[in-house]
Amino acid sequence: MQCPKCHAQMHTYNRNGIQIEQCSGCRGIFLDYGELETLTRIESQWTQQAPPPPAPPQAYPSAPAPAWGAPHHGGHHGHYRQKSFGRMLFSS
Amino acid sequence: MTAALVRDLGDLAHRAAHASGGCCCPPPVVLADREDGTVVRSGPVVAKAHAAGTDTADLAARLGLAAGAEHAATLLAPLPRTDPAELHGRPVTLWPHGEPVDPGDPDAAPWEEAGALLARLHRTEVRRPLPAMRGPVKAALAVARMRTARPGDPAVEPVLTAWHGLPGWARGEAPSPAGRGAYLCHGDLHLGQLVRHPAPHGSWLLIDVDDAGLGDPAWDLARPAAWYAAGLLPPEVWLRFLDAYRAGGGPAVPGDGDPWPALDVPARALTVQTAALAWAKSAAEGRAPDEVERVMTDACARIASLPPELAAEHTS
Numbered sequence: 001m002q003c004p005k006c007h008a009q010m011h012t013y014n015r016n017g018i019q020i021e022q023c024s025g026c027r028g029i030f031l032d033y034g035e036l037e038t039l040t041r042i043e044s045q046w047t048q049q050a051p052p053p054p055a056p057p058q059a060y061p062s063a064p065a066p067a068w069g070a071p072h073h074g075g076h077h078g079h080y081r082q083k084s085f086g087r088m089l090f091s092s
Numbered sequence: 093m094t095a096a097l098v099r100d101l102g103d104l105a106h107r108a109a110h111a112s113g114g115c116c117c118p119p120p121v122v123l124a125d126r127e128d129g130t131v132v133r134s135g136p137v138v139a140k141a142h143a144a145g146t147d148t149a150d151l152a153a154r155l156g157l158a159a160g161a162e163h164a165a166t167l168l169a170p171l172p173r174t175d176p177a178e179l180h181g182r183p184v185t186l187w188p189h190g191e192p193v194d195p196g197d198p199d200a201a202p203w204e205e206a207g208a209l210l211a212r213l214h215r216t217e218v219r220r221p222l223p224a225m226r227g228p229v230k231a232a233l234a235v236a237r238m239r240t241a242r243p244g245d246p247a248v249e250p251v252l253t254a255w256h257g258l259p260g261w262a263r264g265e266a267p268s269p270a271g272r273g274a275y276l277c278h279g280d281l282h283l284g285q286l287v288r289h290p291a292p293h294g295s296w297l298l299i300d301v302d303d304a305g306l307g308d309p310a311w312d313l314a315r316p317a318a319w320y321a322a323g324l325l326p327p328e329v330w331l332r333f334l335d336a337y338r339a340g341g342g343p344a345v346p347g348d349g350d351p352w353p354a355l356d357v358p359a360r361a362l363t364v365q366t367a368a369l370a371w372a373k374s375a376a377e378g379r380a381p382d383e384v385e386r387v388m389t390d391a392c393a394r395i396a397s398l399p400p401e402l403a404a405e406h407t408s
Contacts (some may be wrong), residue, residue, distance in 0.1 A: 025269075027353040063320075063327040063334075066348040066359065070323030070387075070396040079324050080198060084384035088319070088366065090284035091193050092128075092230070 003028060097141055097180045098122055098132055104179070105134035108186050110282030121351045129302065130182075136189050137171065137260065138357060141182040150223040151183055154301040157276075168289055168297045190287025192297065198255060199319050201283050203316075203329055204336040205296040209286070211340025212296065214275050214309040226278040227314075227358070228264035231255075231365040238368035241375035250389055254360060255398035261308075262361040272308040275343060279303030281312045309344035313337065313351075318366060322357055322391040324384065363391045393396030 008025025021030040102120025171186040260266035319331035345351035370385035
């Protein structure tokens with residue numbers, strides 16, 4: 001199937017019985033009828049089990065970050081002026 | 093062998109600095125001494141010995157690129173050669189000295205200029221045959237170096253898992269996806285790749301074309317992106333760089349909105365590369381990785397924990 005947005009190839013994944021199509025180009029996700037409701041239901045079951053997460057402080061204007069990015073609250077920005085990071089900024 | 097190479101590079105740079113003898117030049121200064129590049133400065137001239145085994149045809153194409161008039165405001169141009177083009181089996185090039193970024197003052201680093209230079213480079217129409225940008229190959233070399241330096245070490249597992257989750261093109265095993273691979277790229281951007289020429293107050297230019305070529309322009313944004321994602325680079329610094337790139341019309345990311353669909357794969361690859369080099373270098377120095385180096389391995393661990401169907405590319 002082709003992505004309706006950028007027309008790249010969509011790839012199919014199966015997650016907990018839900019079929020998700022993700023675009024190999026723009027990484028957009030396509031859900032079939034009812035799948036969003038199923039996901040919302042599974043999510044609410046999950047959040048009922050887990051304690052509520054603490055609200056992160058907004059010290060900086062929010063910038064988009066990847067799913068694997070470091071958590072911003074209590075992040076490592078204190079490293080910015082460390083000598084070791086200084087070296088990393090200048091090496092391959 | 094390296095000492096002799098450094099001495100000969102110094103002599104070469106000194107001869108190029110002034111043809112006649114009888115001067116009071118300070119002794120040559122070693123700017124870098126690695127297997128992939130030994131660089132010695134004598135006054136206004138810098139001599140560079142490239143890696144042994146460098147493909148000389150590819151190097152010639154890259155030097156032609158740097159010398160091209162269309163890149164005069166983007167890339168530092170090499171000096172014309174009169175001396176032998178090889179020393180101790182390594183190809184040698186000559187360059188004018190440029191004023192580098194001050195490593196002791198990260199706040200003064202030219203992030204906006206870096207973004208603007210990359211945007212200009214990526215927008216340049218490619219008019220000459222060029223090899224592929226070497227970014228993915230360098231990532232693969234870094235992983236190989238880590239494996240050799242730390243065979244069987246369980247501490248490097250997250251780095252290897254993150255590496256294996258990348259698509260083949262990002263590991264240097266396949267061409268870039270269609271439509272993403274035909275841009276002119278620097279291939280190894282970091283703050284050591286910017287100089288002011290003429291020194292010390294001239295325009296900022298990009299140096300070191302050893303890895304330049306055709307590829308996905310997102311690769312050139314991926315190292316700062318990886319530092320930001322790892323939590324090392326503050327968001328406001330990352331945004332200064334990214335916004336300047338966008339203001340310059342750079343094609344690697346959309347003009348607004350979330351840049352991460354385009355940056356994700358190259359930034360994961362640079363995260364792996366940086367972590368792998370940290371493990372390799374720390375092993376060579378007989379020490380454990382320091383706190384900053386471990387931050388990159390932590391990022392690899394988060395990448396490694398992504399659902400595999402979202403981390404790798406599968407076709408249904």
